[in-house]
Amino acid sequence: MPFPIQRQTTWRRAAMLAVGAALLSAGTLSIAATxxxxxxxHPVTLVVPYSAGGGTDATARAVSKQLGVLWGQPVVVENLPGADGLIGTRRVMEAKPDGYTLLLQVPGIVVTKYTPGLKGIDPLARLDPVTAISQSPAAVVASAKLPVKTLGEFVQYCKTVAKTCSLGTGESLARISGKQLAAEAGLPNLIIVNYRGTGAIVTDMIANNVNLAFTGITAALPHYKAGTLKILATQGHKRAAALPEVPTTAEAGFPQFQSVTWYGLFAPKGTPAAITQGVAAALREAVKDAEVRRTIAAAGAEPVVNSPAEFAAQVREDSERMGALVKQYPFE
Structure with missing residues (x-):
C-alpha cells in the first residue's frame, strides 16, 4: 500500500535535510582542512635597492598600498640605492626569513656576482624568489634634443658627429647592453656613464648631458609623452602595448638587443614556503585592484604574478643567458 502523500512529503524533507547536513559537514571539514x-x-618593509623615480620604485609603490589593505598592516617602501643595487639587496639578504623584510629587484640582480668591486657576492644564493609582479620591455631612450628618430639614425649620428656620444646606465644589464652596442654597432668611442639610479639618467638625458640609455619604459614614458625624450625602440618580442607606434629593436634592425624587465619579489633565504606562497597569493589579489592595474599600465608594464617555483625558473633562465653575455662583454 503506497505511503499517504503527507508521509511521503515528510520522508523526502527528512532525507533532504540529512543530505544537506552531510554536505555542509563535509564542506566545513574541507574548509577547516585548508x-x-x-x-x-605587524608592518612589513619592502626594500627597493634603487633611487626613487624609477620603474622599480613605481612598481613597489603601486602594490604596497594594496598589500597593506589586504593584510591590515602597513607595507613601508624603503629606498636604499648604491653599489648596483647591492646595498638594499644585502639588507634583505641579512634579514630574518620571516616575511617581514622583502626585496623588489630587476633582472640586474643576476649579474651582481660579476660586477667588479663587489667581491663576487651572489645575492641569488641568499635569497628566495617569491613572484614576479609585473613586466615591461626595456626601451632605448634618447634625448629629444638629438636630431635622430630611429636607433639606426642614432648610430649613424654618433659615427659622424664631432662630439663623442654617451650612454647612461643605472644598473648592470644596461651596462652590458651599452658595451654590446659599442662593439656591434661600431661605436668604439661611446662613453658609458654610470649612475646610481634611473631618475638621474632621465634628468641628464632631458638636458642632453647624456645622449642615450637602455632603461625601463616606466621612467621614460611621461617624458616621452611630454616630448622631452624620444623612445627609439622597445626591446620586447612584440611592440609594447603602451607604445604601439614605437618599433621593437628587431624591427629597427637590432634584434640582439631584446630585453624584458621583470619586477620581482624576493625574500631572505630559508623563508618558509607557507610564507612565500602567502605573499604570492596576496600579490595575486593586489594586482586585481583597478588602481594598481592603472598604475602598472601607466608605467608601460603589465601585471604578471606567478608562483615561487615559476619565478625561480625564470630567474635561473635569465641568469644563464646573462652569464653568457657577461663572458662576451665583461665588466671592467
Missing part, C-alpha cells in the same frame, strides 16, 4: 594563507601581524 590552511589559511600567511599574513603579517
Amino acid at each position: 590552511p589559511a594563507a600567511w599574513r603579517p601581524d
